[in-house]
Amino acid sequence: MVRKLANYIFMKTSIVTNKLNTHYFITSTKLKLLTLLMVFLSSWGWGQTVTIGSGTNATVSGNSNPIDGSYNSFRYQVIYTASELTAAGMPANSEINGLGFSISGDYGGGNLLGYKIRMGHTLEVNSAIHNTAVLTEVKNSFSYNPTVTAAGAFDMISFNTNFTWDGTSNIVIDICSDGSNPYTSPYGSVRIISSSTTNGSRCKRVDSGGSQCGINTSAINTTKPQIRFSYTPPPCSGTPAPGNTIASSNLIAIGSSSVLSLQNATSGSGVTYQWKYSLDNVTYTNISGATNATYTASPTVSTYYLCDVTCSGSTISSNAVLVNLITCYVPTALTSSSITYQTATISWSAPVTGTSPANYEYEVRTSGTASSGVTGLVTSGSISAPSLSANLTGLSANTSHSFYVRSNCGAGDFSSWSSAASFTTLKTEPSNQITALAAGTVTNTDIPLIWTAAIAGTQAPDGYLIKASNVDLNSVTDPVDGTDPANVTVFTSNAANKKQTTGTATSTTTFTGTAPGTMYYYKVYSYSNSGTGIDFKTDNPASLSHATKPNTVSSTLTAETITSSSIGFSWSSTSYLSATNEYLIFAKAGSAVTVGTPTQDPALYTASATFGNGTVYQGDANAFCVYKGDGTSINLTGLTASSTYYFLIYAVVSNANSNGSFSYATGTSVNRTTPCAPISSFPWTEGFENVTTGTTVVGTSTSLPNCWNSQSTQWASSNSTTYNTAKTGTKYIRYAYSSTNAYIWTPGFQLTAGISYDFSFYAQGDGFTGWNNDIFVNLSVTSTGATQLTPTYTPSGTGTASIQSYYLVTRTFVPSTSGVYYFAIRGNQSSSSPWYMAIDDFKLEPTPTSTWTGATSTDWNTASNWSPASVPFASAPVIIPTNGITNFPVATSLTIAYGGSTTLNSNARLTVNGTLTNNGTLTLESGATLVQGTGNTVAGSGTFNVKQALTGAGGSTPSGRFWYLGSPVSGATSTVFNAAGDNRLWTFAEATQSYTEITTNGVSMSPMQGHVARLGANETSIFTGGLLNTGNYTNSSLTNTGTGSTRGYTLLSNPYPSYLDWTAAYTAAVATNVNLSSSIWYRSNDGTNMVYDIYNATGAIATNNSGGTTTQYIPPMQAFWVYNPNDGTTGSVTFSNSMRSHQNNGGLKSITDFPAFVRLNLENDGAIDQTVLYFDNNAATGYDNFDSDKMMVSNAAQVYSFVDNKKLAINGMKSVKTNKQVPLTVEFPTAKSYSFNATEVAMTDGIVLLEDRLMNVFQDLTMNPVYAFDAVAGTDANRFVVHFQANSGVAGIETAEDNGIDIVSNASGLVTITLSEELPAMGTIQIIDINGKVIATQAINEHATTININVATGVYHVLVDSSAKVARKKIVITK
Secondary structure (H helix, E strand, C coil): CHHHHHHHHHHHHCCCCCCCCCCCCCCHHHHHHHHHHHHHHHHHCCCEEEEECCCCCECCCCCCCCCCCCCCEEEEEEEECHHHHHHHCCCCCCEEEEEEECEEEEECCCCEEEEEEEEEEECCCCCCCCCCCCCEEEEEEEEECCCCCCCCCCEEEEEEEEEECCCCCEEEEEEEECCCCCCCCCEEEEEECCCCCCCCEEEEEECCCCCCCCCCCCEEECCCECEEEEEECCECCCCCCCCEEEECCCEECCCCCEEEEECCCCCCECCEEEEEEECCCCCCEECCCCCCCCEEECCCCCEEEEEEEEECCEEEECECEEEEECCCCCCEEEEEECCCCCCEEEEEECCCCCCCCCEEEEEEECCCCCCCCCCCEEEEEEEECCCCEEEECCCCCCCEEEEEEEEECCCCCECCCCCCEEEECCCCCCCCCCEEEEECCCCCCCCCEEEECCCCCCCCCCEEEEEEECCCHHHCCCCCCCCCCCCEEEEECCEEEEEEECCCCEEEECCECCCCCCEEEEEEEEEECCHHHCEECCCCCEEEEEECCCCCCCCCCEEEEECCCCEEEECCCCCCCCCCEEEEEEEEECCCCCCCCCCCCHHHCCCCCECCCCCEECCEEEEEEEEEECCCEEEEECCCCCCEEEEEEEEEECCCCCCCCCCECCCEEEEEECCCCCECCCCEEECCCCCCCEECCCECCCCCCCCCEECCCCEEEECCCCCCCCCCCCCEEEEECCEEEEEEEEEEEEECCCCCEEEEEEEECCCCCCCCEEEEEECCCCCCCCEECCCCECCCCCCCCCCCCCEEEEEEECCCCCEEEEEEEEEEECCCCCCEEEEEEEEEEECCCEEECCCCCCECCCHHHEECCCCCCCCCEEEECCCCCCCCCEECCEEECCCCEEEECCCCEEEECCCEEECCEEEECCCCEEEECCCCCEECCCEEEEEEEECCCCCCCCCCCCEEECCCECCCEHHHHCCCCCCEEEEEECCCCEEEEECCCCCECCCCECEEEECCCCEEEEECCCCECCCCEEEEEEECCCCCCCCCEEEEECCCCCEEEHHHHHHHHHCCCCCCCCEEEEEEECCCCEEEEEEECCCCEEEECCCCCCCCEECCCEEEEEECCCCCCEEEEEECHHHEECCCCCCCCCHHHCCEEEEEEEEECCEEEEEEEEECCCCCCCCCCCCEECCCCCCCCEEEEEECCEEEEEEEECCCCCCEEEEEEEEECCCEEEEEEEEEEEECCEEEEEEECCCCEEEECCCCCEEEEEECCEEEEEEEEEEEEECCCHHHCCCCCCCCEEEEECCCCEEEEEECCCCCCCEEEEEEECCCEEEEEEEECCCEEEEECCCCCEEEEEEEEECCCEEEEEEEECC
């Protein structure tokens, strides 16, 4: 801490080397700091300091240095010479009491242990050898923690014992650390004097072996640390001899300073200084506080200064010095302007201090300095203040002048002359212009200009200004004298200009940025001078107009359309064509156009796109002009099939150059060959019956059919019956031995991209084995770039020459682009055996469509299941029909190749128990289904189309029917429904209980996500854009956070192009997740209104408001709601391939599976709302998964029951031992007539009654399922009750035979009811007709009661309800 504070104080007071008893003239703040410093110095024994070395060079961390911590212990030696100490300012016999190094890098180990410093005098000047001088231990062993300092600062260490330097010897510093240092990184580094000091220092370092303080150093370093010594100088002695007083400036301005110092320094401690001043050099006065060796004087009048120096009681004064003040100052800022060849204006600025000048004197000279005499003096004069300029006339042209100015302050007080300023007068206008201006070797981007330099005459030009334009010569305007244009050598804004200094007799210049095929206009002006003095000769400038060459047309042609009678192509427009430029194309048949040098005026050519009708080219009488204009395409007609035509293409500037020439681009030569007319009618066949048999030459021949091409003489047509025979007819072609890569090419065929074609022929060997033949296809008759149609075919043989049977070779090809294609057979047989191979009956046709019949089985790979009876190729068109098919196909895996297609007609089925790879097109028509098993995948880059026929709502703003669905294709988007057009599409969010409309195309339709669509017209939507969905899909965001009537409902969809088993999905989901209802809800259309259909997986029961059949199997693409019944929770469900199937219907239980069941429709005007009430022994008393919640439909009649405050569309109840009453809640949107219709009703040994409490009616739904009634608008929860009443004990409902109530009647209507003695004599008796109307009621007051019914003949029910039992009996009255 003390060292750091001391260093801080040293820096703050700017003390470098000062004696402790010296007095300073300092501010009060510095004085306080100095006082604090001296207190610390008195404790630590520090005095003045000297520093050896500076800068920021540092040792690399870990290299040997005086704080090296990279080893356990070390010894370090470094020598500082007497000359270094003296130069730093240390006097002889000074006592050194401390030293420090400038620390640049920290030591990570903390303290350097046993750190010891020793010093000694030595004659050695460097550390080339270990120094053995007598050493004095100046710092006893201690733990040293080096502190990082800034550059120029030092971490000082005070000595225990001072070291007295003798003033002549060099000093060796010996440092050792004999503790066990932990060598922890970083290892510490110091700043050095130089990184390349020869024998700069020495060291010895070890990781073990104890103290190194007594071990000689052995390693030499090329570094020497910067160091600072603190010392106490010896006391001064003798009489001081300060000599003269030195002033840094003897003449100063008011407010300026002059630093005063002494000629001779007085060394030693105890020296004092006192500066004095005098105005007359007689009487001197002490300057308060001026007690340093130097003093800065700022007098306000001329003043004398001296200093009294005292040493050992003797005081001597320095010789005085006079510091004078300036009164008349020199003018400043001399400038010249308005310079012509005869005149100029000179200006200056008045001095800002001293006496104001009365006037200013100036001299203008061509030689000499101010006041140096008449020689060189041009003019001189005086200007009265405050004027600050002088106008000069009568000057010599093109001459350099110097001028000087001084102030005249009056009374003979002049300032010094100013420093010289200079200017040069201008030259006169040049005498002549250049001659012989012409264009050099012109290219497409350069027009070099050449000329003969102007004759010098009276005034030679300094240079030439070339002005250029690409408009016309009139747009090149004359330059203006005094306006020196900058060089604009790159053409911008239709113009450019360039200055060029005078060259040799013939000069040249070039502009850049010139465009190809462009006319440029030039004028050249001589000029003299520059800048604002530039002087142009503007009469009769040389001029030139010339065009650059247009760019050479690229030989790479595009958009080529070559037929047997025409050649069309396009070329790149790279010639900067304008209205004055055009292309010329010449064509010649059979050989190249003779190029020559084109010079003819393009206007003399007339072009015709019919070959032979255009103007003949100047360089070739057989070449005709076929194109002239500024377009980039041609279609040349009138050509001969299978002929080569050569083209020469020029770009040319139509306007003539000023010398009458025309600028043509370098000609481009290309050639193209017309093919035979491609064959486009299929099937195509060739049997070779119309050829002339014989040896084939390379190319075409009469021995081959027209447009066939042989590239080997080994192919020939033949009618020989030796070794080979014809397949049909008498002729064929055959290939002979001893040739490799022997190609024969068919004519060209016009094929359509993406269509599969079968190329076939019959091949016959000669009995020998060893054939190796290949088939190729290409866009031209060349093997280069041809595609091999594998595999290689090899005719078999017996090993001896004999006539073999022909066998069929077929290869399938699907072109990726439409065009003309050629097929080839390559023979490879370089030995003498086998000899001959025959080929006959070629055929090319679109691959026939394969249609599934399923005649034998469901196996895809069974040929008898197909028509025609062969398993289709991967590239073949395949159709899976529906009509008449009982065995739909099952494939273990399926690949559709590029060009291939597989179409499933409406309601067709396909099962793929493996990978489905589609690189062609797979289409599922509306209603078709495709199933894959667990782990099966879909791959390929082809197109998947899944179609769904949908009914539209009509109108440009669709309203009415909705469709709830999702996508079976991974990449499908809202574009399927053209959401940006007339159709509309929504998604549903449970959290907000709201629908969000999608109004743009391209929005992703994610798997499992339900959508609502409303279409403007009937259409078949096509889902496409990615792979078919397959594998597992999970939605783990089935929330219950909303606040509306659809709280907890999430709209999902079946993601597969097949049926999805909801029961399987629900069973798998609830095994780990209870936040999911067993029901699903479909929203559908009953023909008039939107309604909900429900399927309950637990009860296997459904409601069918739409009139359809709702089962556990969710149709392909169908969207549906699932329900999380638990508030604030999240459920999940996963669909997998194991849940997929083909279906017609199924999954529902029969009503006979339940002890009691009723399906009750609330109907009006064709609209239906359905509720189901049933019993199941596994159901709970309260709300559970046997129940299905009611999803309400606005503005429609609704019926439901309540359990645990939940509205239920399906109410599954636990069987009970007593009769069951289920109140119904009915909502009526309007007052009108309604009806209940029990479409399914059953009760094992019992009846189901509908009670209308408003009308006091009971109706037996088992006998009369339809009950009509009128209702007012509103919700009624008290009017209707469904009664389940049993005749027997089945399901806990008792009957009259075993419950102690006996009912007896006769045909006339007399009914007697007898209660057993165990029952109380109380209750009611009701007689009910078949319409459910109560026609008579009587109370029970005794055990036997008789009632006489006076009604018409018919069937009636007697309902007895005692306080303990209920009984019912059907009676028939026939009176």
